[in-house]
Amino acid sequence: MSAVRTYLDYNATAPLRAEAREAMLAAMDAGGNPSSVHAEGRRARAIVEKAREQVAALVGAEPRDVVFTSGATETANQVLRRAWGTVLFSRIEHPCVVAPALQSEGRIEDLHVGADGRIDPVALAVKLEAMSAAGHLPQGRSLLAAQMANNETGVLQPLGEIAAVAREHGVAMLCDAVQATGRLAIDFATSGVDYMMISSHKIGGPKGVGALIAKGGGDIPPIVIGGGQENRRRAGTENVEGIAGFGAAAEAALRDLASMERIGAWRDRIEQEARAVRPDTAVVGSTAPRLANTSSLAVPGLASETLVIRLDLAGYAVSAGSACASGKVGSSPVLAAMGVAPDIARAAVRISLGHATTADDIDRFIETWCGIVSVSRNSSVTLPRASAPAAQHHEAAIAAAAMGER
Numbered sequence: 001m002s003a004v005r006t007y008l009d010y011n012a013t014a015p016l017r018a019e020a021r022e023a024m025l026a027a028m029d030a031g032g033n034p035s036s037v038h039a040e041g042r043r044a045r046a047i048v049e050k051a052r053e054q055v056a057a058l059v060g061a062e063p064r065d066v067v068f069t070s071g072a073t074e075t076a077n078q079v080l081r082r083a084w085g086t087v088l089f090s091r092i093e094h095p096c097v098v099a100p101a102l103q104s105e106g107r108i109e110d111l112h113v114g115a116d117g118r119i120d121p122v123a124l125a126v127k128l129e130a131m132s133a134a135g136h137l138p139q140g141r142s143l144l145a146a147q148m149a150n151n152e153t154g155v156l157q158p159l160g161e162i163a164a165v166a167r168e169h170g171v172a173m174l175c176d177a178v179q180a181t182g183r184l185a186i187d188f189a190t191s192g193v194d195y196m197m198i199s200s201h202k203i204g205g206p207k208g209v210g211a212l213i214a215k216g217g218g219d220i221p222p223i224v225i226g227g228g229q230e231n232r233r234r235a236g237t238e239n240v241e242g243i244a245g246f247g248a249a250a251e252a253a254l255r256d257l258a259s260m261e262r263i264g265a266w267r268d269r270i271e272q273e274a275r276a277v278r279p280d281t282a283v284v285g286s287t288a289p290r291l292a293n294t295s296s297l298a299v300p301g302l303a304s305e306t307l308v309i310r311l312d313l314a315g316y317a318v319s320a321g322s323a324c325a326s327g328k329v330g331s332s333p334v335l336a337a338m339g340v341a342p343d344i345a346r347a348a349v350r351i352s353l354g355h356a357t358t359a360d361d362i363d364r365f366i367e368t369w370c371g372i373v374s375v376s377r378n379s380s381v382t383l384p385r386a387s388a389p390a391a392q393h394h395e396a397a398i399a400a401a402a403m404g405e406r
Helices: 018-030 039-059 072-080 095-102 121-133 159-168 240-277 304-313 333-337 359-378 385-404
Strands: 066-069 086-090 107-111 142-147 172-176 195-199 210-214 294-298 323-325 328-330 348-352
Touching (some): 072 172, 072 195, 086 095, 107 121, 304 348, 304 359
Parallel strands (some): 086 107, 086 142, 142 172, 172 195
């Protein structure tokens, strides 16, 4: 395995930013419980509230709209486990949305996405009109979940139009903005969205911290009870160190938004070079607006797991675009919902760039990618004998991690 590592899997998690690390260390030294009234407690409370302001600024919200949680999964469960009468969502949503949605005691409605991976607002309006006429959209008890950007393909939803249609029919809206945060300018205040979920570790903050964004903290009952923290929206002593790192990462991500133009040019170059060496390379979602940092590439006949392992051994961290469970390869639900051909879905590899990516990283990655796929054109790609133990380790790791990866 290469001693030089290049990380190109930012959609899974972003490396910890220096600013976040510094803020976390300072918070560790500060001590104190933010619920305490003495000086040490007030100091801890000030750290939490500063972070709340930083996170709010990143997504165009007010500080009072931010409720800190352990991450997007908890946030999704908090919103979706309310007693909704009807829940609407598409199969391109992340499992942390799909799983609790499927457990809803109310009516469950699938939303169709096109070949470009997007919900059609016109078709949505027709569907909601029919549901309303049939009495299937109980007022105040209907929820539509739609992501801002897809974790596998980077495809962006027409969120403003979707929110407008939902609001017109009295349907509340939950937006998964995890992948979009820090990569797009977000204005929660004007988005038309009722609830938004974001995550710290996707923007270079620590893992285990996220937030629910809702007007005034929202009207969603807490799922963690036993204390009055977070304005009684989420019980338990706040993770001061993690929240401090989240806030610092949010401030840095807001500052770095302009870098997305440069990152988008690098993404486009990767796709152009990949197609130049293998013209049959598919770029999944390329007909739709996408996140500037994300590319889903598929080389027909070259399994994604094989390519991921070869790239890892060469020093590059990327992700497979298909999921493994119990050691068996299965097509991604996202790509299946888009109607992507099975042979393309099985070959899809996600490359995602971020704040620490450099031009040199891109040059070296393109050279390595082109070398691997060129060899595969006329021969099957197999791992060298000496790498067999590493290959077995990788296969086990892929199977173990697939269910939790974004």
